[in-house]
Amino acid sequence: xxxxxxxxxxxxxxxxxxxxxxxxxxxxxxxxxxxxxxxxxxxxxxxxxxxxxxxxxxxxxxxxxxxxxxxxxxxxxxxxxxxxxxxxxxxxxxxxxxxxxxxxxxxxxxxxxxxxxxxxxxxxxxxxxxxxxxxxxxxxxxxxxxxxxxxxxxxxxxxxxxxxxxxxxxxxxxxxxxxxxxxxxxxxxxxxxxxxxxxxxxxxxxxxxxxxxxxxxxxxxxxxxxxxxxxxxxxxxxxxxxxxxxxxxxxxxxxxxxxxxxxxxxxxxxxxxxxxxxxxxxxxxxxxxxxxxxxxxxxxxxxxxxxxxxxxxxxxxxxxxxxxxxxxxxxxxxxxx
Amino acid sequence: xxxxxxxxxxxxxxxxxxxxxxxxxxxxxxxxxxxxxxxxxxxxxxxxxxxxxxxxxxxxxxxxxxxxxxxxxxxxxxxxxxxxxxxxxxxxxxxxxxxxxxxxxxxxxxxxxxxxxxxxxxxxxxxxxxxxxxxxxxxxxxxxxxxxxxxxxxxxxxxxxxxxxxxxxxxxxxxxxxxxxxxxxxxxxxxxxxxxxxxxxxxxxxxxxxxxxxxxxxxxxxxxxxxxxxxxxxxxxxxxxxxxxxxxxxxxxxxxxxxxxxxxxxxxxxxxxxxxxxxxxxxxxxxxxxxxxxxxxxxxxxxxxxxxxxxxxxxxxxxxxxxxxxxxxxxxxxxxxxxxxxxxxxxxxxxxxxxxxxxxxxxxxxxxxxxxxxxxxxxxxxxxxxxxxxxxxxxxxxxxxxxxxxxxxxxxxxxxxxxxxxxxxxxxxxxxxxxxxxxxxxxxxxxxxxxxxxxxxxxxxxxxxxxxxxxxxxxxxxxxxxxxxxxxxxxxxxxxx
Numbered sequence: 123x124x125x126x127x128x129x130x131x132x133x134x135x136x137x138x139x140x141x142x143x144x145x146x147x148x149x150x151x152x153x154x155x156x157x158x159x160x161x162x163x164x165x166x167x168x169x170x171x172x173x174x175x176x177x178x179x180x181x182x183x184x185x186x187x188x189x190x191x192x193x194x195x196x197x198x199x200x201x202x203x204x205x206x207x208x209x210x211x212x213x214x215x216x217x218x219x220x221x222x223x224x225x226x227x228x229x230x231x232x233x234x235x236x237x238x239x240x241x242x243x244x245x246x247x248x249x250x251x252x253x254x255x256x257x258x259x260x261x262x263x264x265x266x267x268x269x270x271x272x273x274x275x276x277x278x279x280x281x282x283x284x285x286x287x288x289x290x291x292x293x294x295x296x297x298x299x300x301x302x303x304x305x306x307x308x309x310x311x312x313x314x315x316x317x318x319x320x321x322x323x324x325x326x327x328x329x330x331x332x333x334x335x336x337x338x339x340x341x342x343x344x345x346x347x348x349x350x351x352x353x354x355x356x357x358x359x360x361x362x363x364x365x366x367x368x369x370x371x372x373x374x375x376x377x378x379x380x381x382x383x384x385x386x387x388x389x390x391x392x393x394x395x396x397x398x399x400x401x402x403x404x405x406x407x408x409x410x411x412x413x414x415x416x417x418x419x420x421x422x423x424x425x426x427x428x429x430x431x432x433x434x435x436x437x438x439x440x441x442x443x444x445x446x447x448x449x450x451x452x453x454x455x456x457x458x459x
Numbered sequence: 460x461x462x463x464x465x466x467x468x469x470x471x472x473x474x475x476x477x478x479x480x481x482x483x484x485x486x487x488x489x490x491x492x493x494x495x496x497x498x499x500x501x502x503x504x505x506x507x508x509x510x511x512x513x514x515x516x517x518x519x520x521x522x523x524x525x526x527x528x529x530x531x532x533x534x535x536x537x538x539x540x541x542x543x544x545x546x547x548x549x550x551x552x553x554x555x556x557x558x559x560x561x562x563x564x565x566x567x568x569x570x571x572x573x574x575x576x577x578x579x580x581x582x583x584x585x586x587x588x589x590x591x592x593x594x595x596x597x598x599x600x601x602x603x604x605x606x607x608x609x610x611x612x613x614x615x616x617x618x619x620x621x622x623x624x625x626x627x628x629x630x631x632x633x634x635x636x637x638x639x640x641x642x643x644x645x646x647x648x649x650x651x652x653x654x655x656x657x658x659x660x661x662x663x664x665x666x667x668x669x670x671x672x673x674x675x676x677x678x679x680x681x682x683x684x685x686x687x688x689x690x691x692x693x694x695x696x697x698x699x700x701x702x703x704x705x706x707x708x709x710x711x712x713x714x715x716x717x718x719x720x721x722x723x724x725x726x727x728x729x730x731x732x733x734x735x736x737x738x739x740x741x742x743x744x745x746x747x748x749x750x751x752x753x754x755x756x757x758x759x760x761x762x763x764x765x766x767x768x769x770x771x772x773x774x775x776x777x778x779x780x781x782x783x784x785x786x787x788x789x790x791x792x793x794x795x796x797x798x799x800x801x802x803x804x805x806x807x808x809x810x811x812x813x814x815x816x817x818x819x820x821x822x823x824x825x826x827x828x829x830x831x832x833x834x835x836x837x838x839x840x841x842x843x844x845x846x847x848x849x850x851x852x853x854x855x856x857x858x859x860x861x862x863x864x865x866x867x868x869x870x871x872x873x874x875x876x877x878x879x880x881x882x883x884x885x886x887x888x889x890x891x892x893x894x895x896x897x898x899x900x901x902x903x904x905x906x907x908x909x910x911x912x913x914x915x916x917x918x919x920x921x922x923x924x925x926x927x928x929x930x931x932x933x934x935x936x937x938x939x940x941x942x943x944x945x946x947x948x949x950x951x952x953x954x955x956x
Binding site: 202205216218219221222246249251254255258271273363364366370374377378380381382384385386390 | 475594598601605
């Protein structure tokens with residue numbers, strides 16, 4: 123129990139200790155690592171007494187650990203329920219605390235030019251938070267690219283056999299007749315609907331995030347029906363990256379301009395327009411379009427990364443002879459089988 | 460000179476845009492661009508610092524045309540500007556000094572993505588330091604969490620993936636708790652900006668029921684940020700995360716990211732909840748107790764570590780304990796000690812995390828103590844700077860570590876409670892002994908006799924020496940002129956309320 127406690131405190135996972143030497147790990151074969159771990163465990167057992175004692179101690183610690191976990195979870199649930207019971211009921215809030223929300227709802231149309239109060243709130247009153255939020259999405263895209271995009275480090279030697287079963291058209295999903303017919307019928311309406319949602323963010327439910335999601339799913343359906351080769355001709359890697367950079371850059375600088383003029387008491391010269399018209403709500407419409415494009419690119423980027431390990435066309439690392447190798451191909455193999 | 464009021468906004472917008480721009484640059488261009496623009500950001504922060512000291516007033520900056528309770532706000536005073544300058548200076552040193560390892564550890568096609576993440580991380584640091592709105596704090600805290608996960612996982616070895624998954628799970632739990640606390644506070648106060656929220660809370664504390672809600676919300680929020688910053692008993696993700704990441708990432712995460720969470724927590728205590736209200740809450744004593752436990756257990760774990768980076772990571776857990784102890788002690792001197800220790804630890808720990816890989820490189824790429832025998836003789840430069848960091852961590856006078864320990868002890872004396880003072884000083888003494896034990900042991904190990912003492916560093920590269928010298932200089936400045944920095948922090952605290 124003591125051992126386990128210290129290991130818990132130290133956060134060390136001994137069974138991986140040997141798999142962790144800085145230089146070798148990525149290239150060592152799995153079986154070799156397993157053998158080493160087994161050998162190490164055996165030597166540990168010899169040094170620290172019999173296996174049975176350790177087992178019993180670990181079992182004791184695990185029992186204690188899970189009991190403490192369960193009790194603290196129950197305690198936290200109880201506390202939260204108790205706290206919630208003292209929160210003000212719906213409609214009976216202190217009028218002072220609804221001051222902010224009231225102005226958003228009552229003066230929103232006049233001050234932001236948007237009939238949709240949510241759009242006015244997130245893209246005008248509290249635009250700074252939304253600026254951060256759209257970059258959260260971009261950060262997620264970068265993290266997924268780091269994880270899944272194929273490069274020399276995550277293409278293992280063990281997977282190179284897949285080179286044989288992969289050709290140029292390997293990433294093309296099965297050209298399924300039903301899928302193609304459905305895509306042929308559905309796609310125009312999906313894209314049109316996405317654009318409608320995107321452009322109407324200031325007047326009704328919708329806006330950049332939801333419209334972009336619909337557009338992105340349209341692109342994904344298109345890929346499923348007609349394959350990556352077709353899509354890459356339209357949405358190449360350069361185009362997707364370019365659109366993301368331009369849209370987010372426009373967002374940052376447009377909003378930065380508004381913040382700057384607002385804070386310094388300058389006139390921003392951005393017309394609010396007539397509430398209800400398509401061209402209304404000041405910057406809300408262009409920002410919605412920017413956010414929508416970023417969301418669509420991100421959605422498609424995620425799909426493409428998970429499916430074939432690169433965004434829009436072949437990445438640097440997998441061009442040329444190495445095309446079609448990589449960890450991602452394992453799933454592909456099953457898919458096509 | 461009023462244009463300087465806009466600089467905090469510029470730092471955030473510029474960093475966000477730079478992060479996006481790095482997506483289309485290639486590796487070399489991304490590195491050059493990042494270093495250049497970080498230099499610009501440092502200048503901007505320096506200007507803001509100068510402006511705040513000169514005018515002696517805190518400035519509230521309305522983002523857009525809608526004022527306080529409706530729109531977002533930024534705010535800066537001496538303390539915020541000081542933190543921003545310190546963070547950016549350390550960040551630049553980390554990026555420069557770890558540059559060679561970035562090339563080694565990261566695949567070439569992903570180096571630009573790494574710099575994109577560094578830039579987004581800068582944006583998040585800046586936004587959290589400058590914000591006057593708790594929800595903006597949350598949004599950028601999410602960016603900070605995601606980017607720190609990204610810079611950890613980018614090394615793509617099994618160990619970092621494991622560490623990143625664990626880090627991610629705990630951090631998301633922390634974010635969730637933090638958000639829960641914010642939602643509760645928003646529900647009872649109806650505000651997200653710090654100043655109106657504080658006014659509401661001052662009224663709410665008069666009634667026992669609502670006071671209970673506020674206390675619980677503060678507790679939940681504190682728990683969330685404590686998990687994220689690695690307060691005992693939530694520190695066990697640290698060794699893997701800091702130890703196996705590429706050196707730049709390890710240094711940034713240990714010296715900046717966890718400190719930024721603590722700064723946000725302190726900001727919420729001071730500005731959103733109200734420092735007098737917080738001082739009456741029992742959470743304070745919990746923080747004090749956990750900080751003390753963190754110091755002791757972190758040091759004990761560091762003694763048991765077999766790997767130099769794990770030792771440094773556990774020592775980080777102990778140092779986080781000092782900061783929370785300063786917050787728990789309360790009073791102006793306690794908070795000043797905590798803030799000083801944030802800076803002192805940032806400049807010290809980055810020194811250690813950036814030198815250990817070089818020591819390892821001179822000893823067959825192993826970070827284990829046994830292999831490191833005599834490594835400082837094989838790489839003199841790294842050994843020298845590691846010694847500076849170690850002496851500062853132990854708390855030898857002249858270095859920053861000594862001043863911050865002294866400040867914590869003085870804060871304990873200022874509370875005027877005998878038992879509290881005695882226990883804090885006891886913990887400080889025990890931790891000083893433990894610190895000395897594991898760092899001096901390491902120094903003996905790396906300077907010890909070994910068969911192979913030939914200097915392996917054919918190059919005394921300036922891209923390592925210059926940032927290390929800068930960090931040493933900052934360390935010495937914090938140690939020698941601690942009175943100046945304490946005065947500035949106190950001035951900042953005066954503007955903070």
